[in-house]
Amino acid sequence: MNNPSCLRPLDILLAEDNLDHAELMLETLGDFNPKNRIIHKANGEEIMRHLDQTLQQREPLPDLILMDIKMPRMSGIETLTAIKQNDALKHIPVVMVTTSSNEQEVSVCFRSGASSYVTKPLSYNEFVEKVVSLNGYWGYTSKTPHQSS
């Protein structure tokens, strides 16, 4: 955990409307592995647009999508559903991020196809630990599903 260099750097797509939170997450994730490539989008629409472009230009898809649940225009759950309904995108693991850990919200996330769930912590150390463990899972499995296919 404290030795992130053993992990493969990741392409992470971040959806977060709160720019402060986005900045914190970007920095935290960058701290933990400077080679991580993180793209930030402010809402679901932008995420979908970005993914469409990536597909059109045949660029590599992100390894992981971190997504806030509460976003304007297109909420996290809507975006998640859209991703999971798209055959070209549905293999990408999506981790939902939220401020409150409401049980109902959590179950909705998993029913809609989320891979995991993270509560926005007050201390970003917790957050880093969570992402590290997640990243560890995807990193140590050496390949994300779309790379193996």
Place this chain on the structure above:
Amino acid sequence: MALRYVSYFCGCLALIAVVYYSARGFGTINRHLSALEYLSEHQMRLSVGLANTSAALLAEPDQAMHAAENLTELLAPTRPSSATLQTDGNFAELLRQKQRLQERLPIPQGLPPKDNAQVLQQFREGLEILSSHNQQLREHQKQAIMRALSRLFLVDGILLLLAMGCIGIPLSQQQRSLLKSAQQSNRALEEKAAALHDSHRTIGNMLQDMVGERRKASLTSEANARLAALIDSADDAILSLNLAGYIVTANNAALSTFGAYCKGKRFIDLFSGATAEQLAEMMARTEQHNSGTTMNVVLERNQQQLTFALTLSPLRSEQGGLIGFSVIAKDITRSQKEQERFRLAVEAAPNAMIMVSRSGQIVLFNTEAQRMFGYSAEELNGKSIHQLVPIELRHAHHSHVEQFFRSPVRRAMGREQNELKGRRKSGECFAIEVGLTPVESDNQFYVISSIVDISGRKIQQAKLNALNEELMRKNQEMEQFIYTVSHDLKAPLVTIAGFATRLRNTPDIVFPDKQIHQIDRILVNVKAMETLLQDLLHLSRIIKRDLEKSWVNAQEAIDKVLNTLEGHIADTGAEITIESSLADIYAQESLLLQCLQNLLSNALKYTQPGKKPRVCITSVVEAQASGFRIKDQGVGIAPQHQERVFNVFERLNPQTCEGTGVGLSIVKAIMEKHSGRVSMSSTEGVGTEFVLLFPYPPQNEVSDE
């Protein structure tokens, strides 16, 4: 007669003779035929012999010899059957001659023809003689057959004729005579039928005449007697009066009602005063209008007031003239009493009661019904029930009444969810509830409807519903508000905490201790704020979520809570005493644990300085409810603050103790959610006591949960 039977007998004899003679004749013919067959066969052999002999005479010697050998074989004597010989003596004699001739035939030897020619010649001649002889015999047999046949036909024919004559003639004679007698009797029957028809018509005419003359008198005397017996045995008093009003006949019931010597008296004289006047008027009316009338009269009998329904009808002669009156008096004392009792019961009912006949006519009602619909008794009596129904519903009401009488069962009206309405005299319509009960009286169905004016209740209910909806809406808004607030308030906290942490951990800068302390204070306060928000969120969830209640073992629940507080208890050295047998609690376990947790941690928290916390937990059981009493010896709460302890964020001494001030609010919310009760009594400086009570349902319902 005898002659006929003799004739039949002769016929039968002749028939038997036919059978016998035919049998015999056929036997004879049969024998001749077999003789003929025998002869024919012999003839054939003779012909062959002749042919062979001729051939032997002409042929070579060795052939001739061969032919001669065949001849002897050919003529080897065959004996006719005994049946053949029996045909007749003549035939047997002829046969014997033939046999002798054959035996005398010279037998040709196996010699050359020139030596044997003579013998052969002789043999041939012999054969020819035999042949002609045989021919004669056959002719003879044929003739015999012909004879036998003709004799058979002749005799049989005669016998059959005889038999037919003997049997057939008397039979046809008898048939003819039978036919004749049948025709004769038929004719006689027809004559009789015609006579009967005539007499029937006569009788019918007579009967009609009789009916026409005297309609009632046309009954036979037996029927008359039966009618008389019927009238006599009737429970009702039946009298007939003449035109002047004197009693002519009276049945047994009449005699016992109006006195044994009433016959011959004036009927009116049996009554007194006003009743007699009424009766006289009634008779006059009957005379004029030619129709029966009924009135109730009261008679005093053996110190009893008896009520009779008197029906007075005119008696008319065949020609239509009035000849008197009939009076039927029915004792209705008992039924009147019952009616009165029924009326009183209806009157005493708290609801409006209206009894309706099948045609929808109001036959009975109470004062409450008059009051409710605003009609007087005279206005209601005999009116149609539809008058009490709003005009727009009357049509449907008609069919409802009909439907009810088709299958009369006790039921509440207006099951179809549509609201029932009544209509007052003033035209005002109002909501009602109606119960229908079918009753049978005098072999007729009635319906008693019990009506309750529910317009007031309806208005109240509508108000209550509106209020309820308003409350629900407010509640929902409140919950949504709490949820949103706690969520949205957390977002900036996350930012503050995040940046503060990053600032504190910036690798390149080393802050002086004071700044580190300031940053730490920021973080501690952010944490406190988060706890507050979480509690608030928690509270809103308790209010929002549905309960899943079950029976919880109280001892186990307390143990679970004490486990989580273990560290705290050890630190403070608290003494906790628990009653040995606690009653089970019917509640959602997680919420029950939450309550206990909040109360116990409070009890451990608010202690008097320098004193160990002492907590005592006992069971509380009430009717349909069970719970705990949690008593501590802590700081207690001043009376002026006691009302506020259950409010959200209420903390009495924020400086001395940690906590958000939501704990008791959560307890209160949980208890309200369970429809239970929480109460508190406290004395400052002595201690505080909380009582929690969770209601439980009746035993039979618990098993379903």
